[in-house]
Amino acid sequence: MQIGTLRIKGHAALAPMAGVADRAMRELCRAHGAAYVVGELTSAKGVSMRDHKSSQLLYVSDAERPMGVQIFGGDPAVMAIAAKAAATYRPDFIDINMGCPAPKVAKSGGGAVLMKNPKLAADIVRAVREAISLPLSVKIRAGWDENNKNAVELAQRCEAAGADAITVHGRTRMQMYAPPVDLDIIRQVKQAVHIPVIGNGDISDANDAAQMYEQTGCDFIMVGRAACGAPWIFSQINAYLSEIRVLPDPPVSQRMLTLLKQVRLMIQYKGETIAMREARKHAAFYMKGLRGAAAYRRACGELTEYDQLQQLCFQICKDNGAANDFS
Numbered sequence: 001m002q003i004g005t006l007r008i009k010g011h012a013a014l015a016p017m018a019g020v021a022d023r024a025m026r027e028l029c030r031a032h033g034a035a036y037v038v039g040e041l042t043s044a045k046g047v048s049m050r051d052h053k054s055s056q057l058l059y060v061s062d063a064e065r066p067m068g069v070q071i072f073g074g075d076p077a078v079m080a081i082a083a084k085a086a087a088t089y090r091p092d093f094i095d096i097n098m099g100c101p102a103p104k105v106a107k108s109g110g111g112a113v114l115m116k117n118p119k120l121a122a123d124i125v126r127a128v129r130e131a132i133s134l135p136l137s138v139k140i141r142a143g144w145d146e147n148n149k150n151a152v153e154l155a156q157r158c159e160a161a162g163a164d165a166i167t168v169h170g171r172t173r174m175q176m177y178a179p180p181v182d183l184d185i186i187r188q189v190k191q192a193v194h195i196p197v198i199g200n201g202d203i204s205d206a207n208d209a210a211q212m213y214e215q216t217g218c219d220f221i222m223v224g225r226a227a228c229g230a231p232w233i234f235s236q237i238n239a240y241l242s243e244i245r246v247l248p249d250p251p252v253s254q255r256m257l258t259l260l261k262q263v264r265l266m267i268q269y270k271g272e273t274i275a276m277r278e279a280r281k282h283a284a285f286y287m288k289g290l291r292g293a294a295a296y297r298r299a300c301g302e303l304t305e306y307d308q309l310q311q312l313c314f315q316i317c318k319d320n321g322a323a324n325d326f327s
Helices: 023-031 044-048 052-057 076-087 103-107 111-116 118-131 151-161 183-192 206-216 233-243 252-270 272-286 293-300 306-319
Strands: 012-014 067-072 093-098 136-143 165-172 197-200 220-223
Touching: 012 023, 012 233, 023 252, 044 052, 044 067, 044 076, 067 076, 076 093, 076 118, 093 111, 093 118, 103 111, 111 118, 111 136, 111 151, 118 136, 118 151, 136 151, 151 165, 151 183, 165 183, 183 197, 183 206, 197 206, 206 220, 206 233, 220 233, 252 272, 252 306, 272 293, 272 306, 293 306
Parallel strands: 012 220, 067 093, 093 136, 136 165, 165 197, 197 220
Antiparallel strands: none
8 A cells, every 4th residue: 555655565554542552552563563553643733832742742763664643633724834843753644633533632623523524624634735745644434423424525525635545434423432333434435535545443353354355445454442452463464364374362471471561661761650550551451351351450450560560460371371481
């Protein structure tokens, strides 16, 4: 797939997830085969005002490349200023979010609320396109609600305004993240535009990835929540789609070692106090499916130091007969 001048190799990308897909997770997913990653949702208003937190969200490390940074907002002029500022961080492309369902984002006039105003959405894309020379993608949803599924119209307007690729999350804003995902709307968008279309929504394993490709005809796919606590999903998808080879989930010991690696990166980038507070949710993700997972997740909620996490991981391996492999 190609986003403007950017050539992408592979089969699946890591979706942007605010407060979750931070630099540590993005680097880990790239190491496990994610074709590209997208940074956390960043306020255009914050960027234009040189807000420190917003600036931090735009940082791009070499281990993440290819990587896009994602901005949101409802004012074309402000979005253009933010895009220019974001470009100075040397991302590989810029993504405009028109799909986030969060009320806080909607109040700013950005995210999924733009699905209700296709003309403004196109004006934003046009303003950003004129402001930057980097490849430009736009992420949208199926529509605002079941009675207003206008992804096709919005995608066509974005293409005409200068977007190089469109990501479609196959849910409406009112659905938030509730099932089902509408694969047909992604198929309709693919048939209606000439730029690449990335399918997104409820891809939890390699079979889901294959189904997304087959039923929508999309050019690429994006994985979100399924990568939390399981960055190896990308290598599993790559093996299945490239070689029809099924890779099993890693053993418990490897899962815990991967968790520890992710948290060490978090500590390196954020310091132990902040990292360990944020690591609680990431650690809980890695417990999914384990025998005694509920108790382990409760223990994750009390973590304050890396050594505690290390001890917990060893105990989990011991409980599962894998203590000898934990090193």
